Amino acid sequence: MHIAARVVALTSAVLLTAGGAALAVAPTASAVSRPSQCQYVWNTPHNAKTTAAVNLRTGPSTSYTSIGILSRGTGFTHYCIAYPTGNNWAWGKVTSGANAGKWGWVYYNYLTL
Incomplete structure (x- = not known):
């Protein structure tokens, strides 16, 4: 504790x-807890940047609500991934840009280390 x-x-x-x-x-x-959808948790968080404009979503698919759009080059630290339909989604925290501080899901193909 x-x-x-x-x-x-x-x-x-x-x-x-x-x-x-x-x-x-x-x-x-x-104190933010990891979502139950996480299927693989990284040993250490991965710092990444978006490669294009991409939605930050409430869950790991396009059927979930967008809570913001991350522009190309936005910092995103991800802690786990989910692959519900064979597509990889990363869950984490936005670290730069207009949505800095928000937590959510980003389609993994739009991230680069």
Whole structure:
């Protein structure tokens, strides 16, 4: 358990024991959990760039909603891949450009290391 999480847990316990209000804490970026669709997880994240304009999607196929368009050369760090219909999709975080900070799926053929 991270130190920050321990502090939050301890503070919450003290407040509740003392009759204080409940404490709500938003998860940090590092707390984003890997989607269940991941079929292969890299040992270390892969830093890549997009080779063309490509959709960032909520799931690993074109049937999922686009949550942004990544222009050519956008940084994307991917952590796992899925190949639901024989096509590879990478899940990760956008690291540059207008959608920096968003998590989602990108068609793997549009990424280069």
